Amino acid sequence: MKRENGKERAILIGLIVFFALLMSPAVKAAGGGSATITFGQVLATTILVMIAVFEFLGFRPIGIGEPLVIGALTGIIVGIPKTALVLSALLQLVYLGMYPIGGAAAPDATVATVVAVFFAKILGYTSVDPSQLSSLIAFAVPIGILSMYLEVLLARTGCTPYAHLADKVIEQGNVDRLQLIVTLGTFQWALSKAIPILLFGILGASEGAVETIRSFVQNATVAKVMDALGVAGAMMPAIGLAYLMKLMFDRSMIPWFIFGYILAAYLNMPILGIALMIIALALALKADAVKSVFESVGEENVDTSKSILSKKDLLKTYLKIAFMSQWAWNYERMQGQAYANIMKGIEKKLRKTKEELVEWMKMHNEFFNTNPAMIPFVVGLDASLEEKGADIDTIRSIKTMLMGPLAGLGDGLFWFTWRPIAFGLGASLALNGSSLGPILAVILWFGLIVPVTWKLLNMGYKYGERVVGILQSGQFEVIREIGAMLAIGIIGALGVTYINIHTPVTITFQSGEAFKLQEAIDMILPRLLPLATLLGTYQLYRKGVTPGKALVIIFVVGFVLGLVGFLSV
Incomplete structure (x- = not known):
């Protein structure tokens, strides 16, 4: 146990030292002036991305890998913090509704964002105007798709042998080696992201390559193509926002979408103000149902005097879940070996013989997969029942029974409701140029997911069987519904605000009078073109078009309409 604590302290100290170096004046100074990216900047960014991967394979308590955060930090490293801030915010909107759930991979938002920031540095972008950065989005999105395929090959498929290594050390009774095994598997995940970062970073480190790229882009013909790419890039936020709509939209949500649109398009209300207004209205409408949920899971007298596990044990277990609940994830066992590593400390305390420990650890190393933010509840319930003498078959069946329902609940509440909101x-x-953007997002995300998941662990441990009944009764549905109201309203506001396109078409008559098409459109509905782009993309999804195909369609439409001069940014 002391050895494990020492490793955890070493990791923590290493992270603190890294981030101290990251923010040091020397690193900041290295980013200034030159259009090239230094070796130190490439190395620091690569390490940052690898840290983000390790955190991603927990339940992302901080969200380092989100475009808004990773892009802002990369901008600080390479010396373009203001430009990178706006660029990463644009990419955050693109990937807002795209998230890998279950066994499915998704376009790599982290790598796409970092590469986009690299190219902003290489091309000498200093603007904080979103319309001038949108061409980089059209370039970054395909990079994210290519990185996804690399992830599937090297990480999701390539980490399968680690599950069998876990089998071997458990059979030998060397369960402490599980930590090393899942760490190596996660490092392989990190390498799948580090490879494209290093390749593009090295490209930006060559002065000759940088000058060649700049000269190419400054060519008049290429500049026109870049403008068309800018239109396609400006339409890209519709991909993520519309997919998010598809996941949670039904007829009951129409008023909330319209409400968000009106507040943004007609009143120009800030997004935060819109969110607060929707929250107030939703809570007012659902007050009785929300009160009922909290009363159902309220505290009650629970006898913990015979508990074997201490609060310190639960805290150590929680930290493992937060940061390690998906380490070495692979297509064969998914979260299996990570779950076994989480339960290792608990089983060592509960089991009296080596044979018994091996038997239980084998069961925990079997296939397991659910939403990682819901794993605390499963672990808490598991530990409580095992303390009370439950047999292996009972625990196995409970884990199997909870996987699907908790995955759906967790995905809906965390990945596709609170994450897009925060x-x-x-x-x-x-x-809008505020560096508080990433900070607010992290505070909102961390401020909800950490206390909620800690509460879930304790709920599972104290009175999990009763909560299982509440989950099966559907009482928590009202929480999801309120989240959907808020998310749909914000989508309506974000879509018409940040799908930043308009038509420059002007018809001049013989009398000299000019007819501006955009002014005529605004008289019908303000921000109609962004609204039409969002709703049109949503209709593609409704007809069964995949996000990948929708991306190609929107890209082609935007590029062509930009090239012929019908749309602009």
């Missing part, structure tokens, strides 16, 4: 609000501030 990072969408942060992105809206960042697009």
Whole structure:
């Protein structure tokens, strides 16, 4: 146990030292002046991305890998913090509704954002105007897709042998080696992200390559193509926002979408103000149902005098779940070996013989997969039942029974409701040039997911069987519904605010009078073109078009309409 604590302290000290170096004046100074990216900057960014991967394979308590955060930090490293802030906010909107759930991979938002910031540095972008940065989005999104395929090959498929290594050390009774195994598997995940970062970073480190790229882009013909790419890039936020709509939109949500649109398009209300107004209205409408949920899970007298596990044990277990609940994830066992590593300390305390410990650890190393933010509840319930003498088959069946329902609940509440709200609000501030954007997003995300997951662990441990009944009764549905109201309203506001396109078409008559098409459109509905782009993309999803195909369609439409001069940014 002391050895494990020493490792944890060493990791923590290493992270603190790294971030201290990251923010030091020497690193900041290295980013100034030159259009090239120094080796130190490439190395620091690569390490940052690898740290983000290790955190991503927990339940992301901080959200380092989110475009808004990773892009802002990369901008500080390479010396373009203001430009990177706005660029990362744009990419956050693109990936707001895209998230890898279950066994499915998703376009790599982290790598796409870092590469976009690299190219902003290489091309000498200093603007904080979103319309002038949108061409980089059209370039970054395909990079994210290519990185996704690399992840599937090297990480999701390539980490399968680590599950069998876990089998071997458990069979031998060397369960302490599980930590090393899942760490190596996660390092392989990190390498799958580090490879493209290093390749593009090295490209930016060559003065000759930088000059060649700049000269190419400054060519008049290429500049026109870049402008068309800018239109396509400006339409890209519709991909993520519309997919998010598809996941939670039904007819009951129409008023909330319209409400968000009206507040943004007609009243120009800030996104944060819109969110607060929707929260107030939703809580007022659902007050009785919310009160009922909190009463159902309220505290009651629970006898913990015979508990074997201490609060310190639960805290150590929680920290493992927060940061390690998906380490070495692979297609064969998914979270299996990570779950076994989490339960290792508990089982060592509960089991009296080596044979018994091996038997239980084998069971925990079997296939397991659910939303990582819901794992605290499963672990708490698991530990409580095992303390009370439950047999292996009972625990196995409970884990199997809870995987699906908790995955759906967790994905809906955390990944597709609170995550878009927190990072969408942060992105809206960042697009206005405020460096508080990423900070607010992290505070909102961390401030909800950490206390909620800690509460879930304790709920599972204290009175988990009763909470299972509440989950099965559907009482928590009202929480998801309120989250959906808020998310749909914010989507309506974000879409018409940050899908930043208009038509420059002007018709001049013989009398000299000019007819501006955009002014005529605004008389019908303000921000109609962004609204039409968002709703049109949503209709593509409704007809069964995949996000990848929708991306291609929106890209082609935006590029062509930009090239012929019908749309502009």
